[in-house]
Amino acid sequence: MxxxxxxxxxxxxxxxxxxxxxxxxxxxxxxxxSLEAEADRTIDAFGRYVMPGGIDPHTHMDLPFGGSxxxxxxxxxxxxxxxxxxxxxVDFALQGTDEGxxxxxxxxxxxxxxxxxxxxxHMIVKRxxxxxxxxxxxxxxxxxxxxxxxxAYPGVFMLDDGSIFRAMQRAADSGAxxxxxAENGGPIDVLVQQYLAEGKTDPxxxxxxxxxSMEGEAxxxxxxxxxxxxxxxxxxxxxxxxxxxxxxEARDRGLPAFAETCPQYLYLSEDDMARPGFEGAKFVCSPPxxxxxxxxxxxxxxxxxxxxxxxxxxxxxxxxxxxxLGVGNFAKIPNGLPSVEDRFTLIFQGVHDGRISLSRFVExxxxxxxxxxxxxxxxxxxxxxxxxxxxxxxxxxxxxxSAQTHHMNVDYSCFEGMKVRGLPELVMQRGRxxxxxxxxxxxxxxxxxxxxxxxxxx
Ligand SMILES: [Zn+2]
Numbered sequence: 001m002x003x004x005x006x007x008x009x010x011x012x013x014x015x016x017x018x019x020x021x022x023x024x025x026x027x028x029x030x031x032x033x034s035l036e037a038e039a040d041r042t043i044d045a046f047g048r049y050v051m052p053g054g055i056d057p058h059t060h061m062d063l064p065f066g067g068s069x070x071x072x073x074x075x076x077x078x079x080x081x082x083x084x085x086x087x088x089x090v091d092f093a094l095q096g097t098d099e100g101x102x103x104x105x106x107x108x109x110x111x112x113x114x115x116x117x118x119x120x121x122h123m124i125v126k127r128x129x130x131x132x133x134x135x136x137x138x139x140x141x142x143x144x145x146x147x148x149x150x151x152a153y154p155g156v157f158m159l160d161d162g163s164i165f166r167a168m169q170r171a172a173d174s175g176a177x178x179x180x181x182a183e184n185g186g187p188i189d190v191l192v193q194q195y196l197a198e199g200k201t202d203p204x205x206x207x208x209x210x211x212x213s214m215e216g217e218a219x220x221x222x223x224x225x226x227x228x229x230x231x232x233x234x235x236x237x238x239x240x241x242x243x244x245x246x247x248x249e250a251r252d253r254g255l256p257a258f259a260e261t262c263p264q265y266l267y268l269s270e271d272d273m274a275r276p277g278f279e280g281a282k283f284v285c286s287p288p289x290x291x292x293x294x295x296x297x298x299x300x301x302x303x304x305x306x307x308x309x310x311x312x313x314x315x316x317x318x319x320x321x322x323x324x325l326g327v328g329n330f331a332k333i334p335n336g337l338p339s340v341e342d343r344f345t346l347i348f349q350g351v352h353d354g355r356i357s358l359s360r361f362v363e364x365x366x367x368x369x370x371x372x373x374x375x376x377x378x379x380x381x382x383x384x385x386x387x388x389x390x391x392x393x394x395x396x397x398x399x400x401x402s403a404q405t406h407h408m409n410v411d412y413s414c415f416e417g418m419k420v421r422g423l424p425e426l427v428m429q430r431g432r433x434x435x436x437x438x439x440x441x442x443x444x445x446x447x448x449x450x451x452x453x454x455x456x457x458x
Contacts, residue, residue, distance in 0.1 A: 001025055001040055001431060008045025008392065011358050012052065012381050013367035021050055023388040026430035030384060043426065045392050051362055052381050053087025053389030053429065054344045055369040057122075058236055058260060058311035061091050062111045065334050066325065071316045075114040075444055076409040077340060082117055082434040082442060083407045084341035085424030087389040088379055088450065090120040090369075092148060095127065101135040105144065115447030117429060118389070120373065122146045122179060126156075128163035133170045143451025145374050146177040148236065151218045152185035152286065161225060168229035175454035177372070178226065179234045182218035182243065183210060183287055192331050203280030204273045206330040207288035215287050216242025223250035223257050232256035232455060234372065237313045239265045239287040241297040248306045256457065258372065260311040261298050263339050263346040264289060268414060281323040282412050284333045285313065299355050302364060308458050309368040310347050314340035316410035338410045342401060344391070346415070348422045351395075367458070374452035388431040397423035 003023040010019045010031060020035040021028060030037065061077040063070040072080065074091075081089055093108035095101050101123055112119050123139060125132060125147050136147060149164055150157035159167075164180075171178045191209040195201075200208075219235055223246065226233035238244060238259040250257035264285065269292035273280040283289055301307035315336025317323050326333030339346075347365055350356040356364070370380020379387050399405075401415040427435040434442045 002038065003431060004035060004037055004039035004042045005045050005050055005390065005392065006035070006042055008048050008050035010050045010382055011362050013359050013363035016358050021382060021390070023390070023428070023431045026388060028382055028384055028386050028388050031382065043392065047394070048425065049358070049393040049395055050382065051391045051393055052366040052379070053391055053427065054085045054365045055088045055375065055380055056081060056086045056312050056314070056340055056343060057090040057309070057369040057373050058313050059089045059091045059340055060313070060315040060336065063315055065317070068322065070334070070336060071318050071322065071410045072314070072338070072408060073114060074112045074119070075116065077314065078115045078117040078119070078447055079440060079442065080341040080407040080409070082427050082429070083424070083440070085344035085391045085393065085427055086117065086340060087427065087429045087434070088118045088120070088375065089340070090122055090373055092124050093121045093144070094124045097126070100131055101125065101139060105139065109449060112447070112449065114444050116434065116442040116444065117447045118450050119447055120375065120450045120452045122148050124148045125167065128159060128166050133166065136167070136170055136176060137174050140174045140176050140454065145175070145452045145454050146179055147171070148179040148181065150181040150185070151221070152181055152183040152188060154185045154189055157181070158185045161221070165225050165229055168226055168231045168233070172229050172231035177232060177234055177455040179236050180222045182215060182222050182235050184214040184218045188214055196329060196331060201329050203278065203284050203326070203330050203333060204270070206284050206333065207270050207273050210286060210288050212240035212242040212290055212294070215240050216246050219243045219246035223255055227255055232258065235259035237262050237287060237311070238307065239294070240290045241294045244297055244301045244306060251306055258308050260309050261301070261307050262311055262313050263343050264337050264414060266295055266298055267346060269295065278324065278327055281326055281333045282319055283337065283414060284323070284326070284330070284335060285315070285337045286335045299350065303356060309372065310343060310364045311369065312339040312343050314338060316408055318411045320411055337414050338408045339414065341406050341408050342415055344424060345420050345422045348395070349420055352421055371456050371458035374454055374456065375450060376456065379450070388428055390428045391424045392426040394423045394425050396421055399423060
């Protein structure tokens with residue numbers, strides 16, 4: 001099967017060129033001017049950008065929460081991702097209580113059998129002991145090359161600094177990448193209890209109980225510990241100026257310090273958590289949305305390279321029936337927002353707004369995630385030999401984001417009513433069309449598990 005994508009503008013992290021792309025079976029085989037190859041199908045991409053499929057390295061599909069699950073599983077979530085221009089996700093397998101890592105990984109591989117897009121897995125580690133450290137090494141050999149640890153949620157996920165340090169030392173030996181949820185959970189939990197006791201139960205108090213100073217403190221600690229262990233470290237869902245400053249300080253000292261931010265921190269603010277009634281619950285995630293003046297700093301971080309990429313932390317919960325568990329107690333609101341479908345176009349908006357270049361856009365949503373998480377050069381670029389994961393993107397298509405039209409299995413949109421320009425018209429994964437002009441052509445389970453190689457500095 002050969003597909004020729006003609007007359008488009010090919011954009012990669014390093015260049016923008018008028019060129020045709022020839023795809024044979026699952027791979028890109030040729031890029032060139034006015035290719036005259038025989039093809040089973042020719043796609044006219046005139047006036048369109050031809051870009052590598054998005055890679056979202058931070059999603060939570062089928063995530064258990066309080067006896068239920070987040071509202072997207074691997075089928076609905078990856079279908080929505082594809083509509084949005086994302087062809088690979090890296091989700092988080094979860095270590096079970098009183099278990100090693102293996103059962104949690106096996107469970108996630110089973111959950112992910114329904115995926116429409118390719119996927120990799122990180123592993124969330126809740127407990128560190130000799131056995132777990134050994135298992136981490138084994139998993140690296142199986143293509144699970146990154147591990148997420150928590151400095152928040154005492155009694156559930158939070159690890160002490162000694163355990164974090166042991167995991168980092170191990171990662172220094174194995175080449176794994178340590179990813180950190182960096183918020184200081186001790187004082188945060190004290191504030192949560194105090195606010196609730198004072199009757200401050202509305203969603204906005206979720207944000208007040210998790211101040212940005214406690215994110216900045218934790219990020220600072222991550223890089224001090226990683227420096228001592230002699231290993232790189234990566235901050236997930238960086239939300240604030242305080243945290244960004246700590247990343248920049250580490251990078252200025254030459255340390256391998258990395259971080260992602262998410263669309264919600266670039267476009268939403270604590271004002272959304274203070275919306276009337278209980279509506280603020282739609283915006284409850286951790287770390288929380290910050291005062292609006294942090295957004296500009298985060299965009300600058302993306303421009304300057306102190307932030308390397310944009311992920312989503314997609315973790316959708318319905319407003320009715322899930323978020324409303326926290327009426328009268330913000331601590332019971334499930335944490336997380338839906339955004340896997342919107343990331344690509346929301347960050348492209350940064351190109352329209354003159355904040356980032358076309359190539360930087362591709363780098364932020366595809367190339368840097370591929371490099372950081374061991375998927376490059378198979379994914380994250382358009383080059384001979386790479387997987388034909390391709391988005392044909394109309395940069396000028398005007399539309400309005402809405403729960404009425406999105407494909408995520410959740411009853412609201414955080415970006416309801418927002419006008420954006422740009423539409424992934426055709427989305428191809430390994431040479432097969434997943435989405436074309438609003439129609440879905442994928443088949444359940446066609447996504448494959450991708451064994452990732454070790455961390456590579458983007
Ligand atoms: Zn997350």
